[in-house]
Amino acid sequence: MSRIYSRVALIGLGLIAGSMALAMRRGGLVGEIVGTAKSAETREAAAARGLCDRIVATPEEAVTGADLVVLAVPVGVMGEIAEAIGPYLAPGATLTDVGSVKRSVMEAVAPHVPDGVHFVPGHPLAGTERSGPDAGFAELFDNRYCLLIDDAAEAEPLARLTRLWEGMGARVEVMDADHHDRVLAVTSHTPHLIAYTMVGVADDLSRVTDSEVIRYSAAGFRDFTRIAASDPTMWRDVFLNNRDATLEILGRFTEELFALQRAIRKGDGDHLHDYFTRTRAIRRGIIEAGQDTNAADFGRGSGKA
Numbered sequence: 001m002s003r004i005y006s007r008v009a010l011i012g013l014g015l016i017a018g019s020m021a022l023a024m025r026r027g028g029l030v031g032e033i034v035g036t037a038k039s040a041e042t043r044e045a046a047a048a049r050g051l052c053d054r055i056v057a058t059p060e061e062a063v064t065g066a067d068l069v070v071l072a073v074p075v076g077v078m079g080e081i082a083e084a085i086g087p088y089l090a091p092g093a094t095l096t097d098v099g100s101v102k103r104s105v106m107e108a109v110a111p112h113v114p115d116g117v118h119f120v121p122g123h124p125l126a127g128t129e130r131s132g133p134d135a136g137f138a139e140l141f142d143n144r145y146c147l148l149i150d151d152a153a154e155a156e157p158l159a160r161l162t163r164l165w166e167g168m169g170a171r172v173e174v175m176d177a178d179h180h181d182r183v184l185a186v187t188s189h190t191p192h193l194i195a196y197t198m199v200g201v202a203d204d205l206s207r208v209t210d211s212e213v214i215r216y217s218a219a220g221f222r223d224f225t226r227i228a229a230s231d232p233t234m235w236r237d238v239f240l241n242n243r244d245a246t247l248e249i250l251g252r253f254t255e256e257l258f259a260l261q262r263a264i265r266k267g268d269g270d271h272l273h274d275y276f277t278r279t280r281a282i283r284r285g286i287i288e289a290g291q292d293t294n295a296a297d298f299g300r301g302s303g304k305a
């Protein structure tokens with residue numbers, strides 16, 4: 001495959017940027033990869049792993065001369081980094097991000113994008129609970145969706161970025177930012193909050209039952225502990241930045257939970273059975289439609305049973 005960009009700047013050198021660097025190299029998709037991260041320790045670890053051709057100390061230096069700039073930092077700091085790099089972005093360059101929330105990132109970044117620079121927000125639906133420069137791997141995006149946001153994006157930069165993600169193994173879909181945030185509140189953000197809560201509850205209980213909660217934990221709870229090991233900064237920022245959609249889904253979730261709680265208290269087995277029959281049909285529908293691509297190996301490197 002011919003080179004899609006000649007110089008890519010990766011801002012933030014964690015799981016996603018590291019995986020992008022390895023996947024871009026695997027496909028021979030780009031020329032030079034320049035990286036930067038806030039801490040010297042992260043930059044050194046990324047250098048030791050050979051993730052980039054060049055690692056520099058500041059985002060301003062990294063973006064100079066780049067025709068693709070990727071913001072791969074927690075969503076809460078995207079705006080301040082965009083402000084810092086804005087004056088250094090090359091005319092004609094594409095700026096993208098990989099944040100888990102889209103509307104607030106776009107609102108924070110867009111005011112700092114100079115005329116002549118194309119901003120195409122993105123979000124790969126692929127990840128693990130691990131973070132940092134040692135966490136990335138080249139196959140992370142294989143057969144996973146990557147959502148690109150077309151609210152204001154122009155056709156040619158969108159098509160070019162689509163080719164890059166496809167070259168990294170992903171399937172690209174295009175949608176608007178509000179739709180993205182509503183869907184992700186259901187499929188990712190609220191489930192993460194539930195996992196965090198369940199592990200917190202178990203931790204409270206373990207004071208009563210010593211380590212039994214962990215020793216006898218079945219697969220369901222182990223999956224919760226994997227998710228609840230995800231990066232605290234990243235997930236704090238996700239909830240603060242997708243507040244309305246997450247609160248809406250949490251409201252619905254608690255209503256349903258209370259209904260199930262009442263059914264258990266009243267011994268209403270029919271209610272429980274009907275509910276579980278409906279949810280089982282949903283899961284079977286997903287498998288039959290062959291849409292279970294994101295369930296396969298999120299547990300990579302997690303020691304999941």
Ligand SMILES: NC(=O)C1=CN([C@@H]2O[C@H](COP(=O)(O)OP(=O)(O)OC[C@H]3O[C@@H](n4cnc5c(N)ncnc54)[C@H](O)[C@@H]3O)[C@@H](O)[C@H]2O)C=CC1
Pocket residue numbers: 011012013014015016017037038039042072073074075077081098099100101123124125126127128129130131132133135231234238
């Ligand atoms: N972890 C996951 O499973 C997924 C994460 N995302 C999104 O990708 C983005 C990056 O996530 P990860 O790679 O998982 O995170 P990570 O924690 O592995 O890496 C984040 C990087 O950002 C740098 N950073 C943090 N604060 C900074 C600041 N103020 N200035 C400059 N650099 C800073 C860190 O040094 C680190 O290099 C986030 O916006 C997240 O929402 C998207 C899909 C999946």
Ligand SMILES: O=C(O)C(=O)Cc1ccc(O)cc1
Pocket residue numbers: 099100124125126127128129188227298
């Ligand atoms: O580790 C998991 O199970 C995930 O759900 C990974 C993930 C986390 C955040 C995203 O925005 C997208 C994917």
